[in-house]
Structures are given as C-alpha cells and as structure tokens.
Amino acid sequence: MGRVVVVGAGVTGLTCAVRLAEDGHRVDVLARDLPLETTSVVAAALWYPYKALPQERVAGWAATSYAVFAGLAATADPGAEIGVRMLNGTEVLAGRTDDPWWAGAVPDLEHIGPPDGYAAAWSFTAPVVDMPVYLRWLQARLASRGGTVTRSSLGALPPDSDAVVVNCAGLGSRRLAGDEDVHPVRGQVVLLDGVEVDRWWLDAAGPTYVVPRSREVVVGGTDEDHEWSRTPSPETARKILERATRLVPALAGGRVVGHRVGLRPVRSTVRLEAEGRRVHCYGQGGAGVTLSWGCAEEVSRLVAEVTDQ
Numbered sequence: 001m002g003r004v005v006v007v008g009a010g011v012t013g014l015t016c017a018v019r020l021a022e023d024g025h026r027v028d029v030l031a032r033d034l035p036l037e038t039t040s041v042v043a044a045a046l047w048y049p050y051k052a053l054p055q056e057r058v059a060g061w062a063a064t065s066y067a068v069f070a071g072l073a074a075t076a077d078p079g080a081e082i083g084v085r086m087l088n089g090t091e092v093l094a095g096r097t098d099d100p101w102w103a104g105a106v107p108d109l110e111h112i113g114p115p116d117g118y119a120a121a122w123s124f125t126a127p128v129v130d131m132p133v134y135l136r137w138l139q140a141r142l143a144s145r146g147g148t149v150t151r152s153s154l155g156a157l158p159p160d161s162d163a164v165v166v167n168c169a170g171l172g173s174r175r176l177a178g179d180e181d182v183h184p185v186r187g188q189v190v191l192l193d194g195v196e197v198d199r200w201w202l203d204a205a206g207p208t209y210v211v212p213r214s215r216e217v218v219v220g221g222t223d224e225d226h227e228w229s230r231t232p233s234p235e236t237a238r239k240i241l242e243r244a245t246r247l248v249p250a251l252a253g254g255r256v257v258g259h260r261v262g263l264r265p266v267r268s269t270v271r272l273e274a275e276g277r278r279v280h281c282y283g284q285g286g287a288g289v290t291l292s293w294g295c296a297e298e299v300s301r302l303v304a305e306v307t308d309q
Contacts, residue, residue: 001025002307003163007176009033009149010040011131011288012281012295013168014138019296020166020303021145029142030152032172035135039170040288042262044189044211044218045129046089046200049102051185051223051285053269058287061270061294063105068293069127083133087212088125089200092118092247117246118203128200129289130213160277164306166299167280170265170288179271182283184263186224190237192217192254201248208243216257219244225266232259264288270295274302 001024006017009031021027035041047066052058072084090112096119103109106124114121139149157176158165173179197217201210211218222236237259245251267283272295274280279302284291 003028004166004303005030005158005163006166006168007031007154007157008168008170008172008282009035010038010168010170011043011135011138011292012040012170012284013166014135014142014149015292015296016166016168016281016299017147018138018142018145019293019300021142021147023300023304025303027142027145027147029147029149030154030158031149032151032153034149034151035139036132038135039262039264041131041135042187042189042260043129043131043289044209044220045131045134045289046202046209046211047127047129047290048202048204049287049290050204050207051264051266052283052287052291055101057272058270058291059102059105061291061298062102062287064294064297065290065292066105066127069129073127081133082137083130083214085128086125087128087200088123089202090121090123091202091204093120093122093203094118094205096120115247126200128211128213131289133214157278164303165278166303167278168282170282171263173265173271173280173282177280177282179267182265182267182271183226184228185266185285186222186227186229186261186263187220187286188222188232188236188240188259188261189218189220190240190256191258191260192219192251193257195251195254197248197250203243203247206243208240208247210244210248210251217251217254219251228263230261230263232261272298272302274306277306279303279306
C-alpha cells in the first residue's frame, strides 16, 4: 500500500478517503473548503439519483451506497452520532409512468394512490443523512485510521510522482482538471423548525422536496443551470415554501431558521476513471451522497490497479 492524496473534502472526497484508508493506504485530504464548508453540507441528502449519468453505472453505485447506508443505520451504536437513518417517503408525479430506472436499488418501492393534484405516486424507504453530523463522523472515521484533512488552495492537482492523486474536487475540476463539462446547478433550500414531519416528500419536477432531519426540516429547492451565485434569494425562498406547503400542508406552522445555497457539480456523465497515476471522481450532480460509497468502491479498485503497476 502507498500514499494517496485526495483532493476535495465534500462527501465524495471524504468517503473515498475513508475507503482508501481502510484499504491500508496512507491518505491525506487537501481541500480549499473544509467538510462543513462544502456544498455537501447544504444537501438535503435524501438518497435519490438526481442529475447524474450514465444510468447503468449510476444505478450500480447508488445500489452499493444504499446497502452501506442501510447497514450504518442498522448497526449504529445508539450513543454514536452518525447522522444516517432509513425513512419511508413518497415521490409524487404529474403523469403515470413505469418504475424508475433506479428501482432495482430499492427493496420496497410500491405504487400508491397519489395525493390530490397528482396523477401517480410511489413510496419507498430511503437513507436520509443529516449532513453536518455525517461529515463530522466521516472525518473522525478517517482520522481514526491515520488520515488527515488539510486546508489548501491548490492552483493545480498535486504532482503524482510520489502518491496516487484522487481528484474529488467537484466544480473545482473545471480549473484543476481543465474540464469545462462540469458546471454548477444552483440549489437553494430553506430550513424550518417547529414542525413535525415523519416522512420525506419529493416532487422531482419542481424540484420540491421536504426532508426531515433530527433538529430541522430541509425544504427545497431550485434547479438553476450554470448559476454561480451562492446568495440566498428571499423571493426564491418564498416560492419554495409555497410549493412545499401545497405538498405538505403541515409546513405552514413552521418557523424559518435558515437559508442555504449549494452548487451541484453536474457533468454530462460522472467522471470516474484513471488517468496515469491520477483517479478522477467528480460530476455526481445532485447525487453526491447517493453515489458516495459506490463511487468510493470503484475508486478503491482503480487505486489498487494504479499502485500495482
């Protein structure tokens, strides 16, 4: 086993780092933004393959991640804060359709009668991740295996002469990897307190979603292509809450406690491949959490191949 440098400290980078450290590599993470400053911390983090292609590879990565999250939720020490739980919810649709292309990753998807105003709906159990809690847990898990996370504003990917470099820089790959295919899709969410929601809700056409966390409810969202602004818009927040309250009327009693904006790193296809002694893993769009463990498994295999050369 050798030294690996992972670039990027969001959920993709940290998950890859943990997986590689558990393989026995010495792993150091370098990132401009520390974990609780990344786009990942903004995510509602409902398991759902969103804005990530190609379908066949994404479905496989998503299934692997689903299984890992289910295992974490089932085996977690009640006193340990991991931030992962399995929660049933409902996706509503404007028209009738067959099962989604990712249905094979979900063991209990069931078509149900839709709420008023919708033509179809299905329910299934999905991992829901409280991202601030989970990112802290991932970083602690990495540290327990000797891995490090260091703030570093890189002008280029580190040299790969003495280490394998794993690029999980997300949007940063536009500059670090010279890849203009990866671009931002802006997502804004509103955080609510004082409201009880016992399941998640999703209307992907909005997108409109309601995802309960342990201390708040994440309500979204937006889907603004090539928009770089990270400043929350009050008017956008108002429209989000209007749409979400039509879907889940109980939200009307909630109190707004925060606004967040994240920039999803969307690409025509997820880039997960080796390039010499570098492994690229970015472009997961709105599915970073959903694909994290599946992508990390493939990164582990590619790094093993590179180090064996």
